[in-house]
Amino acid sequence: MLVALWHFAVDRRWVAAGIIPSPAQVLQSWYIWIFGSSKAMLSPYSGTWVDNVIYSTRRVLQGFGLAALVAIPLGLIIGWSRLAARLIDPTVQLLRPVPITAWLPFAIAVFGIYDASALFLIGLGAFYPIVVNTTHGVRDTNLLLLRAARMLGADTVTILAKVVFPSALPSIFTGLRLGIGVAWTAVIVAEMIAVKSGLGYVLWDAYYVGRMDICVATMFSVGLLGFLSDRVIVWAGRLVLRWRTLEAHA
Amino acid sequence: MIEIEGLWKEFAKGERRVLALQDISLSVAEREFVAILGPSGCGKSTLLNMVAGFDHPTRGTVRVAGEEIAAPSPRRAVVFQEPALFPWLSVMENVVFGPKTQRQPAVDYRPRAAQIIEQVGLRGFETSYPAELSGGMRQRVGIARVLIMQPQVLLMDEPFGSLDAQTRMLMQELLLRVWERHHQTVLFITHDIEEALLLADRVCVMTARPGRIKKSIDVGIPRPRAIEITTSPEFNALRGEVLALIREESEHAALALASH
Numbered sequence: 001m002l003v004a005l006w007h008f009a010v011d012r013r014w015v016a017a018g019i020i021p022s023p024a025q026v027l028q029s030w031y032i033w034i035f036g037s038s039k040a041m042l043s044p045y046s047g048t049w050v051d052n053v054i055y056s057t058r059r060v061l062q063g064f065g066l067a068a069l070v071a072i073p074l075g076l077i078i079g080w081s082r083l084a085a086r087l088i089d090p091t092v093q094l095l096r097p098v099p100i101t102a103w104l105p106f107a108i109a110v111f112g113i114y115d116a117s118a119l120f121l122i123g124l125g126a127f128y129p130i131v132v133n134t135t136h137g138v139r140d141t142n143l144l145l146l147r148a149a150r151m152l153g154a155d156t157v158t159i160l161a162k163v164v165f166p167s168a169l170p171s172i173f174t175g176l177r178l179g180i181g182v183a184w185t186a187v188i189v190a191e192m193i194a195v196k197s198g199l200g201y202v203l204w205d206a207y208y209v210g211r212m213d214i215c216v217a218t219m220f221s222v223g224l225l226g227f228l229s230d231r232v233i234v235w236a237g238r239l240v241l242r243w244r245t246l247e248a249h250a
Numbered sequence: 251m252i253e254i255e256g257l258w259k260e261f262a263k264g265e266r267r268v269l270a271l272q273d274i275s276l277s278v279a280e281r282e283f284v285a286i287l288g289p290s291g292c293g294k295s296t297l298l299n300m301v302a303g304f305d306h307p308t309r310g311t312v313r314v315a316g317e318e319i320a321a322p323s324p325r326r327a328v329v330f331q332e333p334a335l336f337p338w339l340s341v342m343e344n345v346v347f348g349p350k351t352q353r354q355p356a357v358d359y360r361p362r363a364a365q366i367i368e369q370v371g372l373r374g375f376e377t378s379y380p381a382e383l384s385g386g387m388r389q390r391v392g393i394a395r396v397l398i399m400q401p402q403v404l405l406m407d408e409p410f411g412s413l414d415a416q417t418r419m420l421m422q423e424l425l426l427r428v429w430e431r432h433h434q435t436v437l438f439i440t441h442d443i444e445e446a447l448l449l450a451d452r453v454c455v456m457t458a459r460p461g462r463i464k465k466s467i468d469v470g471i472p473r474p475r476a477i478e479i480t481t482s483p484e485f486n487a488l489r490g491e492v493l494a495l496i497r498e499e500s501e502h503a504a505l506a507l508a509s510h
Contacts, residue, residue, distance in 0.1 A: 144334040147304055152348035152399065153324035162351070166338045243338045246381040 021213040030217035045202065045214055049221070055198040056187050057225060059115065063122025064183040071127045071179075072172060075134025076160055079168070085135075092131060100125045100186045108194050118190035118198075125186035129178035137171025138164055170244060173237040180233055184226040199225075251435045252278040252301060252403060257310030259296055270296050272460040274310070278403075283429065283436040285446035287492065288456030289500075294439045297461070298407050301437060302328050315402055324348055327396030329409040333388040335380040335395075342367070342376040344391050348399045362398055369428055370394045386417035390424070397428065403435040410445065422448055423477055430474050443492050444480055447471075455495050458503045465495055 010022040036046030077084045111117040149163045191200025206214035259271040270293040278284045288294045299305040303322040349359035370390040410418045446453045
């Protein structure tokens with residue numbers, strides 16, 4: 001429906017001609033962008049889609065992976081220890097409202113126009129939802145399960161690994177889903193300014209040279225990738241949390 | 251085996267301090283099955299929590315096998331009212347959680363686990379998850395996972411309290427059978443008179459808050475016991491005795507309430 005509306009809006013000149021491309025134009029440019037020969041040089045974008053998708057996806061996965069690697073253990077500690085919460089949590093909560101875009105100049109000043117800048121921004125963006133949800137999940141752990149583990153002889157490390165962590169997993173997966181969403185937002189912002197490759201870079205570059213068709217194709221590409229990565233996490237979550245679906249049916 | 255001496259427990263409730271347990275002294279001999287019988291809110295679960303090591307007395311001491319209790323230990327295994335199983339682990343994984351955590355070799359505990367699962371009637375359900383089991387079966391897992399620890403004492407906190415009458419009866423019989431075999435020291439908390447008399451060697455009747463032990467009654471009924479003894483004249487006489495104690499107690503409570 002949206003596509004039809006879009007088609008007619010362009011076709012009937014409801015919107016300024018030449019600025020907004022038609023769906024057919026976008027599809028065609030997208031096709032060339034993906035499958036075009038890079039040697040033909042008819043369009044500078046021809047055949048570069050896969051490379052740029054790989055650049056962006058790699059950054060997202062690296063930044064997101066890094067964020068998860070730091071945020072999950074940190075969330076476990078903050079949720080578990082009142083002392084750690086008092087030491088770490090205020091800092092996290094104070095920095096959390098600072099938008100990723102506001103970190104851009106800082107990131108470039110520290111890391112330069114390199115991948116590290118992008119990874120920092122993506123990682124930071126994904127970090128907050130993961131740490132907050134992990135903390136929440138840990139605090140929700142049933143006291144009775146903790147007592148059961150203790151009377152069965154588990155020490156604190158075992159309890160964290162074998163009881164608190166699995167019990168917090170549903171919340172952790174919520175955090176991961178939110179985190180991957182932020183990661184895709186962050187990668188576009190970072191690539192627009194902090195590096196010279198990837199979908200975000202193409203988006204900004206295409207805008208500058210007036211290739212709105214490529215801009216729109218990029219938007220769809222990012223949307224699709226974001227959707228797919230979210231599905232992957234949901235699917236992984238279902239796999240890991242099979243016991244929970246059993247509970248829901250009981 | 252269990253020695254409780256002059257135990258007091260106070261809780262802070264906002265500004266006020268509430269006396270939950272008053273001067274409890276109790277000793278449970280090795281291999282003895284003692285039931286603590288009392289109305290809800292009398293602090294009987296608090297007492298058990300202190301033997302388990304989840305909570306500490308305000309005054310007095312709790313010793314098990316001569317050792318004062320500082321923290322929970324697998325030597326004092328607990329069966330809770332809610333089975334408190336790990337929902338992400340299968341029945342077998344729940345049962346071997348203790349030995350695995352203690353880093354016992356699998357060749358040691360695997361056969362024991364199979365044997366205990368058989369004893370509590372869970373064969374064929376080893377790979378099921380707690381969510382797939384009925385309440386009674388979950389509690390069987392709760393019992394199996396502590397039996398495998400071969401604890402010095404078994405602490406049971408109204409383990410059948412949330413089951414329906416039919417299942418509860420089956421579980422009581424199961425516990426009797428299992429106990430005849432393992433013959434462990436048991437401290438069993440309940441508010442059910444028949445349950446206490448059916449299972450225990452001795453029943454300690456507790457008063458309403460603050461909880462005190464009003465009287466200790468020896469249940470002289472020979473073992474092995476079955477559910478049928480609950481209709482015998484000697485069982486009825488014991489039930490009458492306990493009922494009278496409880497009635498007296500509730501009248502005291504009512505009087506105390508009236509005089510306030």
